Amino acid sequence: MKEIKTIEFKDDILYLIDQRKLPITYEIFQCETYKEVDFAIKDMVVRGAPAIGATAAYGVVLAAKEFLNNSKDEFFKNMEEALDLLNKSRPTAVNLMWAIRRMRNLIEENKELSVNDIYEKIRIEADNIFNEDIQTNKQMGKHGNEVIPEKATILTHCNTGALATAGFGTALGVVREAFYTGKDIFVYADETRPRLQGGRLTAWELRQEEIPSKLIADNVAATLIRDGKIDVILVGADRIALNGDTANKIGTFMLSVVAKAYNVPFYIVAPTTTIDFDIETGEEIEIEERGSEEVTHIENVRIAPEGMDVFNPAFDVTPSENITGIITEKGIVRPPYRENILKLK
Numbered sequence: 489m490k491e492i493k494t495i496e497f498k499d500d501i502l503y504l505i506d507q508r509k510l511p512i513t514y515e516i517f518q519c520e521t522y523k524e525v526d527f528a529i530k531d532m533v534v535r536g537a538p539a540i541g542a543t544a545a546y547g548v549v550l551a552a553k554e555f556l557n558n559s560k561d562e563f564f565k566n567m568e569e570a571l572d573l574l575n576k577s578r579p580t581a582v583n584l585m586w587a588i589r590r591m592r593n594l595i596e597e598n599k600e601l602s603v604n605d606i607y608e609k610i611r612i613e614a615d616n617i618f619n620e621d622i623q624t625n626k627q628m629g630k631h632g633n634e635v636i637p638e639k640a641t642i643l644t645h646c647n648t649g650a651l652a653t654a655g656f657g658t659a660l661g662v663v664r665e666a667f668y669t670g671k672d673i674f675v676y677a678d679e680t681r682p683r684l685q686g687g688r689l690t691a692w693e694l695r696q697e698e699i700p701s702k703l704i705a706d707n708v709a710a711t712l713i714r715d716g717k718i719d720v721i722l723v724g725a726d727r728i729a730l731n732g733d734t735a736n737k738i739g740t741f742m743l744s745v746v747a748k749a750y751n752v753p754f755y756i757v758a759p760t761t762t763i764d765f766d767i768e769t770g771e772e773i774e775i776e777e778r779g780s781e782e783v784t785h786i787e788n789v790r791i792a793p794e795g796m797d798v799f800n801p802a803f804d805v806t807p808s809e810n811i812t813g814i815i816t817e818k819g820i821v822r823p824p825y826r827e828n829i830l831k832l833k
Contacts, residue, residue, distance in 0.1 A: 536652020732808030733770025
């Protein structure tokens with residue numbers, strides 16, 4: 489196993505693999521302030537719901553460090569502004585809001601302590617979020633491996649590996665576990681337009697691990713499914729509603745429709761922190777719409793005519809009836825989803 493350090497925090501600096509540059513160059517992006525963390529999340533230096541959550545937690549640490557010399561009242565006022573900024577850096581991934589809420593509650597619970605003591609607790613809590621995510625991913629890998637047949641051909645969408653988490657991965661973590669336990673698997677990785685996270689990031693991780701695989705254009709997937717070439721589909725999630733409706737990278741929904749039509753198992757792999765227990769259905773999930781240049785350009789090279797309007801939602805919602813199961817660190821959730829998801833709370 490090759491360790492991929494997506495996120496590393498040391499000496500009050502947050503180091504992130506710059507995922508905008510992979511696979512052409514391997515560069516580290518440094519954040520020394522919470523505003524730099526906000527930029528890193530917004531500009532997709534770091535992406536993937538669990539990774540965003542852990543990164544935002546360290547953003548709170550950097551904010552606390554910046555305000556250490558303030559009066560206590562000013563410290564709390566400035567921290568609230570920093571928490572609000574980080575909380576809004578991307579609107580769909582619920583792990584972000586979960587991490588910020590966890591840090592906000594910690595601050596609230598320790599208001600009687602000195603600013604320095606609060607800072608120490610914040611730093612420890614961020615480390616806890618980071619370490620818990622890695623252990624959660626490994627547990628999901630073990631549970632998910634139960635549904636991977638020997639000699640399985642697996643289809644993935646977007647990037648759900650170590651780069652999308654604190655380490656190991658969600659859906660790609662299941663792939664890793666199957667590979668490590670000796671199953672003779674093969675992976676087809678969707679390129680995942682418009683930012684090509686499958687082509688740039690998943691393909692990079694698969695090559696790092698030397699997992700047998702091929703990269704395909706997104707519009708090849710339906711043909712492979714129809715022709716019986718895919719045994720199981722594994723995707724991640726950015727937010728899951730109580731009824732099982734799941735927001736994930738744009739293109740996930742159409743895969744689920746084809747999978748259902750041809751009876752191919754379709755699994756979501758996500759930690760319980762990705763479940764939004766406050767919303768009933770996917771209709772309540774805010775879908776982020778990103779800039780037109782992601783569609784009109786590739787690597788800063790224009791591929792569409794000047795003046796062409798663009799619709800660029802970052803995510804879509806897959807209805808629960810298209811989902812075979814949701815693989816979490818606590819086990820595999822199956823229908824009826826609302827009843828079984830509530831058991832995880």
